[in-house]
Amino acid sequence: MESIAQLLRLIPKYEAFPQLVQALLPMLVSCVLIFAVLALAVLFAVWLERKVSAHIQDRLGPMYVGGWHGWAQTLADALKLLLKEDIVPASTDRILYKMAPYIVFLGAFAAFVVVPFGASSFVTDLNIGILYVVAVGSLSVVGIIMAGWASNNKYSLYGGMRAAAQIISYEIPSAIAIMAVVIPAGSLSMVEIVNAQKGGIQNWFVFRNPFIFLAFIVYFVASLAEVNRTPFDIPEAESELVAGYHTEYSGMRFAFFFLAEYANMFLVASVAATLFLGGWTQLLPASIAPQILPGPVLFFGKVLVLIFIQMWLRWSLPRVRVDQLMYLSWKVLLPISLVLVLGVGWLAVDW
Amino acid sequence: MKAEYSGEVMTLNMGPQHPSTHGVLRLELKTDGEIVADAVPHIGYLHRCFEKHAENIDYAAVGPYTDRMDYCAAMNMELGYVLTVEKLMGIQVNNRVRCIRIIMAELNRIASHLIAAGTYGNDIGSVTPYLWCFRDRETILDLFEETCGARLLYNYNWIGGLMADLRPGFEKKLVEFLDYFEPQVDNLNRLLSDNYIFIQRTAKVGILSPELAVSYGVTGPNLRGSGVKFDVRKDEPYLGYQDIDFEIPVGKGEHGPVGSCWDRYMVRIREVKESCRIVRQAVAQLTPGDVQESIPKRIKPPVGEIYMRTECPRGELGYYIVSDGGLKPYRLKVKSPCFTVMSAFREVSRGAMIADIIAILGSFDIVLGEIDR
Amino acid sequence: MTPGEIAALLTEGFGSRVLESKPDAINPWSAVEPSAILEIAQFVRSDERLSMDHLELLGGVDYKDRIEVVYVLFSMTHRHRYTLKCRMPREAPGIHTVESVWAVANWHEREAYDMFGIVFEGHSDLRRILCPDDWEGYPLRKDYKFPTTYRDMPV
Numbered sequence: 001m002e003s004i005a006q007l008l009r010l011i012p013k014y015e016a017f018p019q020l021v022q023a024l025l026p027m028l029v030s031c032v033l034i035f036a037v038l039a040l041a042v043l044f045a046v047w048l049e050r051k052v053s054a055h056i057q058d059r060l061g062p063m064y065v066g067g068w069h070g071w072a073q074t075l076a077d078a079l080k081l082l083l084k085e086d087i088v089p090a091s092t093d094r095i096l097y098k099m100a101p102y103i104v105f106l107g108a109f110a111a112f113v114v115v116p117f118g119a120s121s122f123v124t125d126l127n128i129g130i131l132y133v134v135a136v137g138s139l140s141v142v143g144i145i146m147a148g149w150a151s152n153n154k155y156s157l158y159g160g161m162r163a164a165a166q167i168i169s170y171e172i173p174s175a176i177a178i179m180a181v182v183i184p185a186g187s188l189s190m191v192e193i194v195n196a197q198k199g200g201i202q203n204w205f206v207f208r209n210p211f212i213f214l215a216f217i218v219y220f221v222a223s224l225a226e227v228n229r230t231p232f233d234i235p236e237a238e239s240e241l242v243a244g245y246h247t248e249y250s251g252m253r254f255a256f257f258f259l260a261e262y263a264n265m266f267l268v269a270s271v272a273a274t275l276f277l278g279g280w281t282q283l284l285p286a287s288i289a290p291q292i293l294p295g296p297v298l299f300f301g302k303v304l305v306l307i308f309i310q311m312w313l314r315w316s317l318p319r320v321r322v323d324q325l326m327y328l329s330w331k332v333l334l335p336i337s338l339v340l341v342l343g344v345g346w347l348a349v350d351w
Numbered sequence: 352m353k354a355e356y357s358g359e360v361m362t363l364n365m366g367p368q369h370p371s372t373h374g375v376l377r378l379e380l381k382t383d384g385e386i387v388a389d390a391v392p393h394i395g396y397l398h399r400c401f402e403k404h405a406e407n408i409d410y411a412a413v414g415p416y417t418d419r420m421d422y423c424a425a426m427n428m429e430l431g432y433v434l435t436v437e438k439l440m441g442i443q444v445n446n447r448v449r450c451i452r453i454i455m456a457e458l459n460r461i462a463s464h465l466i467a468a469g470t471y472g473n474d475i476g477s478v479t480p481y482l483w484c485f486r487d488r489e490t491i492l493d494l495f496e497e498t499c500g501a502r503l504l505y506n507y508n509w510i511g512g513l514m515a516d517l518r519p520g521f522e523k524k525l526v527e528f529l530d531y532f533e534p535q536v537d538n539l540n541r542l543l544s545d546n547y548i549f550i551q552r553t554a555k556v557g558i559l560s561p562e563l564a565v566s567y568g569v570t571g572p573n574l575r576g577s578g579v580k581f582d583v584r585k586d587e588p589y590l591g592y593q594d595i596d597f598e599i600p601v602g603k604g605e606h607g608p609v610g611s612c613w614d615r616y617m618v619r620i621r622e623v624k625e626s627c628r629i630v631r632q633a634v635a636q637l638t639p640g641d642v643q644e645s646i647p648k649r650i651k652p653p654v655g656e657i658y659m660r661t662e663c664p665r666g667e668l669g670y671y672i673v674s675d676g677g678l679k680p681y682r683l684k685v686k687s688p689c690f691t692v693m694s695a696f697r698e699v700s701r702g703a704m705i706a707d708i709i710a711i712l713g714s715f716d717i718v719l720g721e722i723d724r
Numbered sequence: 725m726t727p728g729e730i731a732a733l734l735t736e737g738f739g740s741r742v743l744e745s746k747p748d749a750i751n752p753w754s755a756v757e758p759s760a761i762l763e764i765a766q767f768v769r770s771d772e773r774l775s776m777d778h779l780e781l782l783g784g785v786d787y788k789d790r791i792e793v794v795y796v797l798f799s800m801t802h803r804h805r806y807t808l809k810c811r812m813p814r815e816a817p818g819i820h821t822v823e824s825v826w827a828v829a830n831w832h833e834r835e836a837y838d839m840f841g842i843v844f845e846g847h848s849d850l851r852r853i854l855c856p857d858d859w860e861g862y863p864l865r866k867d868y869k870f871p872t873t874y875r876d877m878p879v
Contacts, residue, residue: 315479316479316542317477318472320551321552323385395853395855439750563827566828568780568828586803657750658781658796658805660780669781684783684785686780686783691828694828695827698827
């Protein structure tokens, strides 16, 4: 954010603006920038999902819209959704109904202010960075419950409650797996965590010791459940029986839920890349090879690999049943993650 | 998973229009939380009065109506009807007709089981097998289209013969397809059947014991999935199936109790491989001939009645025809395998969870056209 | 067992309640008294020589002077098939249910009731299965007149 503040000083007579504006303007610009990056990333991710799913299913996917392999397909779909009639069912709780999609999106969007895209490309370096991410990420649960309740539909309520139960159950193993990284890094700040991984692939936390490697797997699985991806997409496939929390939504509001899901995907992939895969640091140590690609490119490369794996899993695996899902979270992932944290702590202590 | 029911029972409706009910079936579920206390199926939404129509048109015209009962396996529906009337009239067909009928029936069995496997994967959440199965089914449908002009509803089996002979080059394309297809089944097994999550969802669910299955008149892959080795093609052979060498796959309970959803599903997959074997042998037994030589000029069966059954992909299809010596059937009653299996649904699904209802329904592989006629 | 032997076994067990037997027909059958059907059903199911454990088909047939219920039975253990028929007057066709013997009879009898109006005594849930619940008339009867309206809608 400092660089943005510096850029803004280039505006003529910037010092003459009131203090409040001077304080708020960099924040506003950063937020808009993050939103733009996120929106573009989501646009790309939706297209990628359709292409990946198509090739796994032995077909082609979008091919026509925009020319080369249908790259503008998502734009066209977003435009279509924008042009749809804005239906607000009469018996819903209007305020909650309208607010719910934004709050779900907020949960993902607000966490990006601490994610470091590059050595100095981050909005702010909170010293409780990762704790903030986990906390703010839980906001989406509130939004989901709001959506389920406000729809005034028995099935939406059921679906919303189930989704909330799923997300809350999986936050615990994922947070504990994050502890397994915080201990060797010695800090909650995301920038510090990335800095602790500088110097080549062997310094990346995921390769430092087997406990952290397993913690990466636990985090990845738990994060799949956080974002409601198959095999844990019960809230979405709730349409197999009950309708799910976003049935009563149409048009742009529905698009926002969609946007929020992909933004959440990006968030968990970014957190995983930052904590375990070294963030924006490069593969080879600086002594062997100079940094040719800028940090953000490497960062997005890693995020893209993780997102590709998420999509790959979605289109290969069947769905888990609700009770099996809960069993997995509370009786498998939670004990494993506790053991892993103990292991990392044991290794970290200077005996 | 059986449990005691506490609290109130809520009625949930899986209405006639639903992505997972394989047709227009209405399930009235009485649930207590996640557990289903009772699941009552309501049918009749696709009733098209086939049996009444059959009394007003002549025997040859009933043929196209039979297609439309189980539209996923139309060749087998026609075959059952045609064999019943031929038996009543005492018509013998020549070897070419016999072999072609076997080829078509078995190909349609493969196509129907591919639909069953693909849609079952879809219901459980894995979308990819659905597309792989339909991709392979396309080649079968192309073969059918080449022979009789239609992809789904054929009117190919006629009383006394066939509509048309095979086109030149059919056998070559067929063998090419079989060579390509048999490894694809292994692919499908690696993706879906042996998948841990799929097994967890299906292998302890929907247990149908052999005694219950026989009492409810369940037949076909549903019965064989419960461990009962019974197949009309082996036990009461028709069309010369006794001269063809093939195995009857039976559910063995590899991942859970015998008679689970996984067993029934796996019986179908193994049957696909057996059908490939049967088709190869039928192609080898083909002899030249005229496929229309035994078609009578007027189809007027003698007075009497007959019941005959054949093995269609979903079970035993039975036709009961009462003839009064006229040109139209006096009474035509169809015993549809999916009808009997649905009568067992209520018993099997007691105590299951809501997500398991979908798994059980998919494993029974029903087609509402056949249930409602 | 051959159809002749089955027919003999039935007449031996039930005497005059077996009205007529045609074991040489292409589909061997015996006509029995409707009032005896439950006993005969239990007998053919439990007797070891017959053990007809599979009810293949239960259907109604409307002959002009009577309504018949046809039971096509099969034995999984002995692999033999036999048909039983019960004749009833058209005005009030009624017969005892056999759903306690073969569970599948439940749905088959509902269909027979729906299509012919045959009342099965003792049936746990006798209501229409294929037609809507408030349909009038019994469609497969030979004298059925197709209604012109259903719930005031022209059909």
